[in-house]
Amino acid sequence: MLTLPRKKFAIEEYHQIIASGVLKEDYLIELINGEIFEMSPVGFRHASCVNKLNQLLSLKLGNKAIISIQNPIKLNDNSEPQPDIVLLKPRHDFYANQHPTVEDIFLLIEVADSSIEYDRTFKIPIYAENKVQEVWLVDLNQNLLEVYQNPQTNYYQSIKKLSSQDSITLTQPETIAVKLDRILF
Template sequence: MLTLPRKKFALEEYHQIIASGVLREDYLIELINGEIFEMSPVGFRHASCVKKINYLFAEKLGSKVIIGVQDPIKLNDNSEPQPDLVLLKPRDDFYANQHPTPENIFLLIEVADSSIDYDRNFKIPIYAENKIKEVWLVDLNQNLLEVYQNPQKNYYQNIKKLCSEDSLTLTQPEVITISLDRILF
């Protein structure tokens, strides 16, 4: 098998490429470990699930969080993914001068159907490596919620799989219990 050399990009180079117009801001792309990846198009079920989660957290947490929907986050100097939803620590500037970083994130959520393998096997280890405390992966194919907690080097020590009959307690920024039938189909 022939392995071709790849060009890795730093975050600054990535932003320069976008600013130059080579890659437009409306392209569905993200920078992960220095490589530019094209993101899967968002289907109806995916979009609906993101809206349901956004509505649920806005209803339950209000001004205690800033909810980022499909916005970039800066993990390090060569990774700027665009998770489906993040619960962020409130800031007066609403992150106007920089993208949120791991220490700003209470919870990160990915919703996946066609991208399930990419999210589970590629992005989640990178989130662990960058110390995102809690990640949820909504698996639309299996109608499950995977909860990842306690990040180690490039994996999460605690992983739970939950279904629509289950409920889940979120502890940050405050304790709330969520019935998963409000999220899962």
């Protein structure tokens, strides 16, 4: 079988394609490892979970972090995913002149139902490879929170699965406890 080489894009090329109108800004797409991927549409439970997390984290953290909802982050020169939620280090300009980088991230959260396998087997290893220190994956199908910590080459050394009866302690930007029955269904 003949396999043709794929064109890989740098972030600058990706932005030029969007600016040219070939891809519209409102398309649900993201750049990962130089390839453009279509993202799954956001369903009701997905949106509800993101909203609950946003409200909960906003109330607990106040101005100690910027809570970025479904906005791009720059992992490297050819990856600009759009996670559901990212807790960012505060900046006076709110990242007006550049997308946040890995060094700006306290916590990255993906919420998934139809995209759970894509997130777990494709995106999580990319976050590890780029040294995102802590990732939460909310699995709406199993009603679980998967916590990924201690990134290695392309995997996380520590993986925990928690249910709605559990709590988790967030340590950055400050120590707060989160009861998972507040976010899981």
